[in-house]
């Protein structure tokens with residue numbers, strides 16, 4: 001892609017260089033997904049039968065992204081699709097809006 005577009009996408013990801021997001025998808029293009037439109041349901045469906053994640057506790061836990069990306073969490077069915085895993089990792093990398 002042209003360098004200007006790349007730079008624009010990069011700067012729209014405020015947490016690009018924060019610890020804990022290096023394991024996320026490289027060069028993610030941020031999407032309109034938010035906690036209320038997508039991520040809240042993801043954590044409810046795949047995590048909160050064992051955990052009690054909220055938008056705030058997810059943002060305070062640097063292990064969430066790596067655990068999901070490594071497919072360690074959730075440890076049992078139902079598990080998210082590959083598409084939903086990559087979508088949630090993008091949401092994390094894009095600052096968990």
Ligand code: HEC
Pocket residue numbers: 043046047048049050051061063064067068073074075076
């Ligand atoms: C079936 C129950 C279960 C589900 C569902 C589940 N977890 Fe876990 N999770 C655990 C248990 C038990 C531990 C502690 C033991 C371990 O680390 O394996 C844990 C530990 C963790 C940790 C801490 C690991 C560390 O060492 O820092 C994180 C982060 C985590 N889970 C995130 C998630 C996320 C995100 C999801 C949803 C995608 C999820 N979990 C779904 C049971 C679950």
